[in-house]
Amino acid sequence: MNSAPRHPRIFGRVAELELIHRSLRCSECSGILIEGEIGVGKTMLATQAFRDRGADGIWIRGDRVHQGVDFGAFGLLVDLDDDPATLLGRIVSMLTSTRTPQVVFVDDAHLLDSRSQGVLSELASAGSIRLAVLARSKTADGYIPFSSLVEDRVLQHLVLDVLPPEDYRAMIEHRLGGIVSQAVVDIVDFHSGRNPGKLLELLEYTSRRGRFLKRRGVWILDGLDVDYDERARDYTRIGLLDYSAKEREALELIVLAGEVDLATLLEAGLGEAADALVASGELRLDARAEHRYQAVENHAADTIRYTTPVGQSRAWFDFIEARGDTPSDWAKMIRAEWGLVCGAEISEARTIDAARIATGLGDWHRAMRLLAEVPMERMDPHDLFEVARLYCACNKIPLGLDVLAHAVRTACCAQLVIDSLVVWMGRAFGNSSPALRLADFRTALERLQEDGDDHPGEGVEAELGVELLDRVSTAVVEHRPIHRSVFADLSRQNALTSTFHVLDTSLHVMDMLDSGSTHEALALLGATLIECRADSSAVLRLTVLQVRALLQLGRIDEAKSLMADPPSHDIAFLSARSGPMDLLWAQVHLIEGDLPGAMMALRAAIEGLEYWNQTTQLAIALAEAEYAISRVGTPEEADDLHERFEALPFPGLYHDYRRALVLRTAARAIRTSDPSYLSELRRMLAEAEEDGAAAIVVLIRLLLFRHFDEIEPEELCRAAGRGTGREFELVGRLGAALRDKDPQALSAIAEAYGPSMPDLAGRCTALAARFGAQGHHREAGSEGHGELTARERQISALIVAGRSNAEIARELGVRVRTVEGHTYRLFRKLGITRREQVAEAMRGTEGRLRA
Structure with missing residues (x-):
């Protein structure tokens, strides 16, 4: 055998399997000791290696029944009851009867009797047989059999650890048959420790008991089933x-x-x-x-x-x-x-x-x-409020609102009413709740104005609560989104509650991120997280913004560290955390160029956020998914996401709402080629420039360059200087390269951002070729570029980036024949016959640069 075959279902263990095969062919050793805890996959790997070798091997197993019997492990291969004087000779003859040393696979080696261990050790040391020994790492007496052969370099040593996160997720998805949300990964990880054997047992139990819920192809954790861990x-x-x-x-x-x-x-x-x-x-x-x-x-x-x-x-x-x-x-x-x-x-x-x-x-x-x-x-009203907030966090919203309504009606202070209003805004805004309405908060505050506050001088006055309520009510009546301007100077009132200040901080941070003040936003978040560390719901909300700020600054490892280690393994908490984390992981995958991983994470995020009524972040999740699918998926799927966005309640407390509107408008323009959407993008650009939303300006400028052939170097450079973060850096590099007509700089951008933005890379590569050609332009097809559809421009960029038709089909989520049809029409319009000519033809048909 020259090499070990690949086995795609041996998740995270392909390298280990190849090591086992190499050790059994090696001329300098006699095999391998495979050590690990129960369930990590020792037997699975050895079984696969045994099968790969065909009939060339012997399999024996230690067990407690034969552990006290001399040579008990060989009971199925030789007659132990025959002449005892010849037993050892018969075993040696059986093991060494082939012309070349045969492989003996020893499962549960820690349960072998001492005589069986002895004969196998001696024959392996002499090179008469090869061994693949499987042993538990942790045993009652601490002894690992055959370890002396490892010390003498007779056997190689492989210690199997738990699976890495990416392979662990792939194994769960293969087993369940669909995309898994972060909560499913987290809870199975907690109960199994990423041990594949325990994972398989747990998922078998899960399937029988229906512990997970499947929503549009995504497995989510319902967060209510505390009996999940029975099998573990x-x-x-x-x-x-x-x-x-x-x-x-x-x-x-x-x-x-x-x-x-x-x-x-x-x-x-x-x-x-x-x-x-x-x-x-x-x-x-x-x-x-x-x-x-x-x-x-x-x-x-x-x-x-x-x-x-x-x-x-x-x-x-x-x-x-x-x-x-x-x-x-x-x-x-x-x-x-x-x-x-x-x-x-x-x-x-x-x-x-x-x-x-x-x-x-x-x-x-x-x-x-x-x-x-x-x-x-x-319970007093404050305790009732804590219960209501807890039920709402655990998605028991009808029950939570009932309890919250009771807390509001019996409220002893304006502070409690405002806290309740903030919880209601986060969970019931835009929905008609029979338990609690804006009018109920007003009634409670007016009662406190008349009867007096039970905690005078210790918190916010009822008059301030009424003013806050008036502003929120006005926004609702006028059908305006709730952002920080609604609260205006109220946010500076120190007497306002910590619950309100967390909401205000969230809205302030989103404004800062939109304006490009990323470092300042991160500093504000850090200070606020220290203040509210005893409120897990607030910490979760602010941590999501913290990770987003870190990603904007390109501090990917710090962001991953915050996302990878949940502060609690409570089922309800993991479920509520799942959608926001999946949304953030999608952004990480996009930055790292893993578009399939990003799409899976976005789909998981959408279903988790929707199931858990976390509409504050559902808007941006739907918009990012629609934009991504408009580039790589089917129009039908993108239209479905567009309609789900339209169905969101309004007004609402939405994260990244402005960014979401931009992305979904760009997505619509890409897949319909309707000029009205492009006009809307330009209107959004002018509006963002007017009110100082620098990050939105940079986003739109980048979209216009990537998808709509708008090349404005000076505007790109100007936008880049107004904020900090990855997109600002990219737009600054791009603007300078276009302004200087620098092919090397454009090629460097294409190389750096090609995995995450192939369309950008294609545009940069084509322009680099144009600038490098020193004015030699191809005339053929020069008039046809303006007639290319958005999809044809998209495919041309992918061809220039080196993609094959099959790769383009996978990336766009269409059939290869569909790509071939688009390519044929593209070639006709450009007047070319070969893929190598696309870059030059596109170069010759680029619109004039407005320098």
Whole structure:
């Protein structure tokens, strides 16, 4: 065999499979030891290697039944009951009976009997056989069989780790059969640790129980099913058996309590066991408190909390409570729920306080479980508001609005009414809600004006609340979008609530990003995030804007870091986070030139945002998808997205609304060639220039160059100097290159931006060729360029960029025959016969530069 075949379904393991094949052919070793945790794919890879070799191999397996029997692993290959004196000779003869050393695949090698291990080691050391050994990394005694052969370089060594994120996502999508949202990836990752074996088991369970929802080909997490993890607990129970009894006891105590100090552990006789768990990564030492051990939040922790016997749990709870330590807020939350579960007396005040902490940390299901223990009729208006905000965040909007209406009707201060108004604007704006309307907020504020505020001098006055409500009502009546100008000078009122200030900051940041003040926006976000770190909903909203600002500045790795590590693994929080994260990942993929990945992420974002009623970001998601599909998809799909945008409620609190309007107008112009849309783009350009929206100006200038043959170097240079970010930098480089008619600079732009913007690269390449030709122009077809359709110009740019017809078809989402038809008509109009002539022909037919 010369090389190992490729197996597209061995996600993320192709290189490892090739290494296994090479080791079994290598003249300097006798095979390979493949080590890894249960489920990481050792047996799958070895099985594939075994199949690839045809009949050239022997497969044996260790097991607990034959572990105590000499040569028990060979029981299916030789007669163990025959003459014991000849048994070893018969085994050696069987293993070495071929002319060339045959390969022995050894599965579950950690369960081999010592005599089987011995004979295999000796024959491999002598070069008489080749070995492919599969062994668990973590065993009860810590011994890994055949490791001495690795030290002696008889065997190569392959340690299989968990799958990288991109391969893990591909494996989930292959298994489920569709696009998966970020929440699905996050929750399966949490429960399986990216272990492919656990993933397959979990998805099998998921399919049987209907744990995920499929919307237009996208799998999303419903965020309500807290029983999803039942199958994963089986794996956790198996894993816990690898620890000693003392270690399991220490892990159980610390997980249940959240954190335990050293003195308490020593009193329980578990100090050494806890240290061993810290060394293995199952526990951590709290850096803020000396000698305090803290639980690591993972699926094992959840399993321990759910499965510890009640009597044992109650005994541990009383032991910890008697210590009288001062736990962190997180541990207070954990212990309050622990006490309720094991039947201890937990006060209502302690329960509500724990629920507040859980809400702030994004542990929304735990918060709902805690709040379920307190009757709502005994909650004050502020507690009712927290419950309402939590239900709205978890997409239980009808219930949330009912509770919010009760909080507004019983509000004791104007601050609470304004907080409720902000929540209502974010979740019910543009919709007719029978539970709560703008008039209800006015009634509450007028009542407070008459009866007085229960907290005079501590917050905003009712008069200020009425003024804010008047401005919002006016915008609704006049059918105007809600942006920062609606609040005007009110945003400078320090007495306004933190909830309002988060909304105001969001709107301010969007204005700053539109104006090109990206660094200033990032600074404002950083300061506001520190102020509201105890509000997980606010942190999520502001983090989305923070990532967007980082992407504009080209700080891709920082943006990825913020996106990749969710602060909570709560199902409801992950679900609510999913759509915004998918939208941001789409932008990352576009920057990196992965257009298929971007389209999948955009589709996932749209379905997640729509299902979770996150209309604030749905507008830009629909617009970006429509624009992308207008370039690479079908008109029907783009029209569907256009109609879904039209159906959005108005007015509303939309992120990037201005950018969304520009993109969908450009998309319409690209696919219809209707001049009215181009006129609308130019109107938007003039409007953006007038009010200082520099980022919108740069966006439109770039679109006009890429898709509509508008070349205005001086305007590009002028626009680029008004802000900071990737698009400003690109437009500045482009304007300078066009102004100087610099072919090298244009070629450099084409090379740098070709993967993410092939149409831009095609335009730059054609213009570089034109400038480099020193005035030699081709006359053929010079009059035809103005008659090219938008699709023909698009295809010509892709041809110049080096794409084949098949590649163009895949990129545009059409059939190859359709591309061939467009290419034929394009060649006729340009008066050419070969693809190599397209660049020159386009160069000769470019419109005159307006320098």
